[in-house]
Structures are given as C-alpha cells and as structure tokens.
Amino acid sequence: VHGGAWAIPDECAKACVDGVKVAAQEGFSVLTRGGSALDAVEAAVRNLEDNTVFNARGATLNADGEVELDAIIMDGRTLASGAVSSVKNIANPVSLARAVMEKTDHMILTSRGANLFAESVGVASIPTEALVSAYERTEWEKHKNYATGVKEDFNSAHDTVGAVTVDCAGNVACATSTGGIRNKMAGRVGDSPVICGGYADNCSGAVSCTGHGESILKVTLARLIISHVEQKTVAEASQLSLQYMAERVHGAGGAILVSPSGRWAATFSTDRMAWAAVDREGLWYGLDPNERH
Numbered sequence: 157v158h159g160g161a162w163a164i165p166d167e168c169a170k171a172c173v174d175g176v177k178v179a180a181q182e183g184f185s186v187l188t189r190g191g192s193a194l195d196a197v198e199a200a201v202r203n204l205e206d207n208t209v210f211n212a213r214g215a216t217l218n219a220d221g222e223v224e225l226d227a228i229i230m231d232g233r234t235l236a237s238g239a240v241s242s243v244k245n246i247a248n249p250v251s252l253a254r255a256v257m258e259k260t261d262h263m264i265l266t267s268r269g270a271n272l273f274a275e276s277v278g279v280a281s282i283p284t285e286a287l288v289s290a291y292e293r294t295e296w297e298k299h300k301n302y303a304t305g306v307k308e309d310f311n312s313a314h315d316t317v318g319a320v321t322v323d324c325a326g327n328v329a330c331a332t333s334t335g336g337i338r339n340k341m342a343g344r345v346g347d348s349p350v351i352c353g354g355y356a357d358n359c360s361g362a363v364s365c366t367g368h369g370e371s372i373l374k375v376t377l378a379r380l381i382i383s384h385v386e387q388k389t390v391a392e393a394s395q396l397s398l399q400y401m402a403e404r405v406h407g408a409g410g411a412i413l414v415s416p417s418g419r420w421a422a423t424f425s426t427d428r429m430a431w432a433a434v435d436r437e438g439l440w441y442g443l444d445p446n447e448r449h
C-alpha cells in the first residue's frame with residue numbers, strides 16, 4: 157500500500173508510516189481469511205480512506221474550498237474496473253468504484269451521476285466537513301496556488317492512497333483513491349479514476365500510482381510500468397517509468413507494483429512516500445528514498 161508521494165513533513169511522518177502499516181496488515185488479513193485480491197485492495201484502501209492523515213478523509217480542497225474525490229478499483233482476472241470521479245460527500249469512494257464495476261455496465265461515473273448512483277445503491281453520504289481535516293484547511297488557506305507537477309512545487313501538495321495485491325490463486329488487483337491536488341479547478345479529473353492511475357492484469361501485475369495526475373496521464377504511468385515488467389525487475393520497471401515521466405514531462409510521483417508471482421516494489425521520485433508491504437517474510441515499510449525496514 158502507499159499513502160501518497162510528496163514531501164511528507166516530519167510532524168506527519170510517523171502517522172503516515174503507522175497508517176500504511178495498519179492498512180497493509182488489514183489487506184493481508186483479508187487474504188489470510190480467504191478473501192480475493194479484489195477484497196484485499198478494497199479493504200486496505202478503505203482503511204487508508206478512513207485515516208485522516210491521508211488524502212481521502214483529510215482530502216485536499218479544490219479552488220472553491222470543496223472536496224471532490226476520485227477512485228478506481230481493477231480486477232486483474234478479467235480487466236474489469238470501476239471508477240468514480242469528482243464525487244462529493246462519500247466516505248469510501250473505493251467501495252463506490254467497486255459498485256460501479258459490479259452493478260453497472262460502465263467503467264467511470266462522475267460528479268452528480270456518481271452521487272445519484274451512490275444513493276441508488278444505498279451508499280450513505282456524509283457531510284463535507286467530515287472529509288476535511290483541520291491540517292488541510294490550514295494548508296489550503298496558506299497555499300492558494302495549484303501545484304504543478306514539478307518536484308519542487310508539487311512536493312507540497314497532499315496526494316492519494318493505493319493498494320496492490322496478489323492472492324494465492326495468482327489473481328492481482330489494484331485500487332487508488334484521492335482528493336486530488338490542492339487548488340485544482342472544480343471538476344478537474346486526475347489520473348486516479350482513469351486506468352493509468354492504477355492498472356491490474358493477471359498476465360503482468362498490478363500498479364497503483366500517486367503523484368501529479370496530469371503528468372501521470374501524459375505518460376500513462378501504470379501501463380508504462382507494466383510494459384517494462386517482462387524485461388526488467390519490478391523495481392527497475394517502476395524506476396525507469398518514473399524517470400521517463402520526470403525527463404519527458406517534468407512530473408514527480410510514485411508507484412507500487414506487484415507481479416503475479418509476488419515480486420513487489422515501492423518507488424518514488426518525490427522527497428518521500430509512505431508505503432508498507434506484507435509478504436512471506438513479514439511486514440516491510442519505508443518513507444525516505446532507499447529505505448526499507
């Protein structure tokens with residue numbers, strides 16, 4: 157799992173690392189109880205969405221001071237995916253994305269339509285204030301400019317949570333959820349609900365991206381990473397793709413990747429990314445570049 161790639165300040169670092177550790181264990185416990193890869197990524201991302209330290213509850217505010225959420229979930233077995241964009245007042249957009257995948261003929265529902273669909277399937281809405289942390293309200297007041305993708309600028313924008321999993325049947329899945337980038341225009345859609353902010357295919361692996369959405373979209377980051385997996389190690393596939401995004405469009409971000417055989421990597425080009433992973437050897441986590449505990 158990841159809790160977003162950005163310049164996580166020291167005062168938030170412990171809470172971010174603690175949060176991803178708990179979410180990774182939550183996803184893993186779903187697998188140990190016999191749940192599918194899809195169930196596990198949904199559970200892990202719900203856990204991250206419920207934690208105000210990350211950008212879902214605790215979401216970034218748009219230029220109008222409102223919360224608009226994007227999320228995707230994808231099943232590597234069938235390439236089915238579901239997503240919502242610019243949805244308001246929803247506690248767990250990842251579960252709404254799953255409902256889009258399982259209960260409609262569509263892949264993405266947006267804005268009012270996504271909220272109407274939520275109502276029709278019994279997903280309760282919650283007040284906007286329940287989605288906004290005091291920290292974000294203060295940061296939004298301080299920084300009234302949209303953060304461009306370049307590392308120096310984007311580093312200060314709060315960003316995205318995600319999970320990837322492989323289950324014992326070799327099925328992979330991914331999920332990504334975000335409030336987007338601070339001061340985005342109302343109605344702006346980033347990479348997260350599009351299948352390039354996350355991608356899952358049993359033939360190659362599952363990816364969840366974080367970072368500057370416009371840059372991720374330009375290079376279709378998740379697919380770019382997947383395209384390198386056959387020839388490279390999972391770490392090299394992610395590093396090469398993030399390097400390409402930096403060189404080609406000056407964008408910064410991060411990604412987590414798992415292959416169908418269980419090889420995984422957590423990689424980023426921002427100052428920090430909180431991530432955690434559970435494999436046969438136990439729990440791994442990190443925050444700073446080249447750090448793995």
Ligand code: GLY
Pocket residue numbers: 315316334335336337345346347348353365366367368369370372
């Ligand atoms: N990567 C999240 C966003 O740009 O919205």
